[in-house]
Amino acid sequence: MNDEIILQHGLTLEEFKVIKDYLKRDLTIEELGIFSAMWNEHCCYKTSKKWLKKLPTNNEIVIQGPGENAGIIDVKDNDGIAFKIESHNHPSYIEPFNGSATGVGGILRDIFTMGARPIATLDSIRFGNISSDKTKYLLNGVVHGIGHYGNCIGIPNIGGECEFDKSYDYNNLVNAMAIGHVKNDSIFYSKPKTIGGLIVYIGSKTGKDGIHGASMASDVFSEDDEDEKRPSVQVGDPFMEKLLMEGCLELMSSGLIESMQDMGAAGITSSSVEMASKGNVGVHINLDKVPLRQHLTPYEILLSESQERMLAVIEKDNNEKIKEILKKWQIDYEVIGEITNTKRVVFSSNEKIVVDLPVDIIVDDAPEYDREFSLPKKRKYRNFDISNLSIEKTVSNYMNNLNYLDKSWIYNQYDSTVMGDTIKEPGQSSGVVKIHNTDKAIGATTDCNPLYIRINPEKGMIHTVLEAYRNLVASNIKPMAITNNLNFASPLDPNIMGEIVLSITGLSNIAKKLDTPIVSGNVSLYNQTNDRPINPTPVIGMVGCNSNWKKILQNKFINEDDELILLGNSLGIDFSPYYLQDQKIVSSISEYNELSMPDIDLEIKTAKLIQEAADKNLIQSCNDISRGGVFMSLMKMTQKKLGFSIMLDDDKDIFCEYSAGYILTINPKNKDRIVSMLKKERINFLSIGQVKLDSFEINSKKFNYSDMIDKYYKNFAKIIN
């Protein structure tokens, strides 16, 4: 085994030495393959583990925290919600359609492998500058791929986010989130219980897909690499996954299965190793029994990432009944091994043992690094001159910036209403679905503010989580827990490692204060090409519940003459990074001021008030304030011919970012009651105007309503074509 092979497998020579010293012998090539998959960043979190351990992951509503396929929270009455977010960044750059489709497939399997029926998905996607043909190609491919998979399998997409920034030019991001419903007494884990239990393979035949996909996730690209990496991308079959999902859910509810694990990154290797590790048992698998599409060597079988496959452990007696159920769903099924008490992972082929490793060295003893990191430099205060920027020019800049425009071009390619339980579709502050046969509503959102995090990772992360929090509160969903996808460039750069460490610190900080533990997540590092790193992009997926769907708030204007009430505090131009960036006042990251300190108490107080007022039916509709300030918040509330007329003392406050910012529309007859509730809690508010037909009026400046609506809803498609 020469150095080159070891390095090609993504291991450092030091890591290899650790393994060899432990085993006191040479490795087989198959064993090297196993370590290359299990010891890369994606599977063992070697760079981030030390810091992730600091995250709050438990409270009284957490049924399952990080460590299983998905996190699960208790929403009462034996109902649980399983959810997780995962990245498929590198594959979607190589082949956007299949790369993103299989990202959706993978996250759905993580949900139903726990016995939960998936009920919604969200997608957080980021691309580079739209002027490049490559970006257009990626955007089309990714949206097509996500839609193709989710639509066919029949799970509604209820929200997400899409950002364009040149830092993603050569590294687009695709983070797929899924939510499922499970009965708490019927949750399935990957831990096998019975020594002698049979290990069975369920699903598609194995082919050469994605060999070395898990290690590809950790590799830094160089531009020339693309074509070589192309054959590695997995191709998904959502029809097969629909059958697999129905078959597995039927098996799990029949009591015939002991444990279940999906085969995702690093395929049969990671699922069997994880089973062994969780159950503190051993596995012995005969690779000759694995159903194959074409001839594969044992090495290839071990590392294949062919999609739509599951591994399960069953008692011998149930074998025949299980076969019957899977036959109905046309799913391949094979007994391939058994659970042993050796605590070793053993694979054989052609009557020879090709892998014989103790579980510990693969999992528990996987490397953990304490990488060097640097803190961001202190910033000097400066103020910014925006006297040249008129309201008209500001608005015009927004209407030509993809980050502000309506994105129905994207989500109209997704099915948002299949399963018949969607309450709030994409394009709203958060997506909301009802749990079937109950009155409960589950809300979810994905958010990230990479610019804020670049300026100050710790504070920026707090701002990001608060934005997700407000997105849920604006729907009257009580935020409960978080899943996070940390997308960063190379941790070998101390500045970037600093971004990783500090965002995790910030996340930990705010999650504790809000009592929203992190129950699942994913890490994707090395997102950079030719020394061009992506902006730090730790994406937050936040989920919550309202036990009564009737109290869910919509984001849109409902009646003419409804009053508009503005809650929150303007951060002011000098402290609104997105305003400064998008109005082209600042061009370099060093020019921004230090981020404002988030007012967490105010956020919590305001959320509580909105919930109380909504429960009393005092609020017509509500939207949160984020990028683009009050103006964009109002823009998103327009529907039918309903617009607005507002007055704000300071022009600038119309476009800045806000702290605890919301717009409420109130029926005038309820105004006094709301005002007295706000005064009682000492929450600042302003009456800024009314909902008005056919009107777009800001501080007496009138814009043509139809013209504005046309631009907002149609410019996205115009710009990307």
Added chain:
Amino acid sequence: MNFKSAVITFPGSNCDRDALTYLKDLTQGEVLNIWHEESSLPNVDLVILPGGFSFGDYLRSGAMASKSKIIKDVISHANDGRYLLGICNGFQILTEIGLLKGALIQNKSIKFLGKDCYIKKKFNNKFNCNIQNNEVLRIPVAHNEGNFYCDQETLNYLHDEELIAFEYCSGEYSLDDANINGSLDNIAGITNKNKNVLGMMPHPERAYQDFHLSNHGKKIIESILS
């Protein structure tokens, strides 16, 4: 009222549960779920072929489903004059069986379309009799192949025999063209000559609950029951 109905499930159907819930909530009668491999269909008043991606939409949408074992009985049910409703993929299956004329081909935009659309009644039948003329219904669509096509002779026939049940139109929330997918003459749904079989692309089972964006989908079942 002793109204019995059934929903057929094919491998890949994903709106079957939605259709079952729709029928249970609105008919108060017995609702059966029939697997496509069953060789016989019990006597029921209404059969729904639900939406989804039966057989993955492979080869052509609805092509393989139309050859399932259960279809023989579905055809007898229709020939007996009982109600047969094909929604989205169900509509595609009905044209592949030949119970309805024409075919559904790829949307003109070449993209999947998942959004609310507006339809109104064109010619009266037992599925839309409770809907007023010029009443606009807001109902979601979700399809890749919703573009209705037939030759001129068939189109004339559909008009002459008054078999066009619904056509796409504009609505108060819409910002786009009324014709969302390129369908000939804005056709959103048609019946057979006997008007007991209806195929429609929009999903009424997603527009009938209080929390849905509209409840206009109720009117289809209400019309049948009236």
Added chain:
Amino acid sequence: MRFKILIRLKNQILEPQGKVIEQSLKSLGFEEFSNIRQGKLIEIDLPDSLNERERLEKIDAACKKLLVNEIIEEYEVLG
């Protein structure tokens, strides 16, 4: 023996993918390409023991029964 069945949308039917492919080719410098239409290819193995007439009969039957929707498609058997 391996056979190829080419399935196309009938000429009078709008085939939107072909148009988009044509535009993309033109933008890549392939100015001379026009009138592009996209179809479908199905490949099958049939036993060598069948003679040519039997093979064509079986293929035609399969096309009429399932592989081709004659309302909108036409087909051609190659090799």
